[in-house]
Amino acid sequence: MDVPSRAEASMDLSEAARRLADDVDVRAMSPRVTERIAREVFADRLGDREFLHVLSQSVHDNVQAVLDVIAGRLRVTSAEPLGAIALMDVFAELGEPTASVERGYRIGQWEIWEQWVAAARHEAAGDHELLTDLVVGPSRTLFEYIDTILTTVLARYEEQRRSVDRARDHERSRLLRELLESVREPAAAEASAVLRYDVALTHRAVVVHSEDRAVAEGALERLREAIGASDALLHPESVNRWALWLGRREPPSASQLRQFRRELDAFGLTGGVGEPAAGVPGLRGSYAQAREALRVRQALGAGGSPVAWFADVQLEALLLEQPERGRAFVALTLGTLAGADERGVRLRETIEAWLEAGSHVGAAALLDVHEHTVRNRLRQIEELLDVTLPARRTELAVALRLHRLLG
Known part of the structure; x- marks a missing residue:
């Protein structure tokens, strides 16, 4: 037995099914489909009139398209319900997940099918052969339509979602830059x-x-x-x-x-x-x-x-604000000790150890040398700088930190 292809399925419908599709009142079927989708999928938006209006328009256009296909007025592949496309833009803006979109269509599909079967039973009036004729072909067409239109609307949804995300990312970056640069001070809730x-x-x-x-x-x-x-x-x-x-x-x-x-x-x-x-x-x-x-x-x-x-490092951060003045301060405070030669490096290390330890004994321990060596180096430093180290403790500490930053 040959099975009709998907392209042929929507055309494999009896004249009785086409007449029934003409007789079904879209204005009566659509509100019930809308109500069920809203209740079972979008319960958190039942108080949103604007959302429900767009959802209602989408459902109406989809139901009309399904009936038009069954009645032979429209091919499945030609269906482009504007309300359904508009709803995808709303879904993307609201950030509704793809799963909700798909579930909404499946719930709507089920409600349309139940109402169609009820209408078919009434039309068949106990004629089982006619009932089969009114149900099998239209059911296959309904499923074909939903599968096809889902591909279309999900593609639209993804495209619009990317566009919305780009716009929101741009707005987010712009506002953050303005906040950081003190360009504007929006309310906390808005920001x-x-x-x-x-x-x-x-x-x-x-x-x-x-x-x-x-x-x-x-x-x-x-x-x-x-x-x-x-x-x-x-x-x-x-x-x-x-x-x-x-x-x-x-x-x-x-x-x-x-x-x-x-x-x-x-x-x-x-x-x-x-x-x-x-x-x-x-x-x-x-x-x-x-x-x-x-x-x-x-x-x-x-x-x-x-x-x-x-x-x-807040001291270093402050000192880096004026690097030229910092270099002048280092040169004035450290003199020849600021050089890159071996003696300059050794004497700077000695001052740093002395400042950290607080005594020449502690500095010797940090440097792993004899305390007499440290004492001799400190005396040498005082002679080179023509200062007493305790009197220049703060200036030396700052100059050494600056020297590491400015080189």
């Missing part, structure tokens, strides 16, 4: 809705270098989990630099901060971390600090942790 991030939280910003978006996204998720953030935001600052915000309502615990540090170091990405601060000013301020910390980390070059915390 949160556009950014899809709660700007009323207390934020900690991180700026990292990564050439791979997936790595940045992975870092955001792991850091969010480590610090117990209730919300997170990722922003591509440039081609290979990413800004991350992690929001909390309460300060993290000491163990969460330790885990946060471990995760940051484990990524091996060069980065900077700002201090936590609340609201839109905090979003902006922590970000500025993270960028400053990153600038210091890059200036320091190789060695040490790849991540700089603003709290640890």
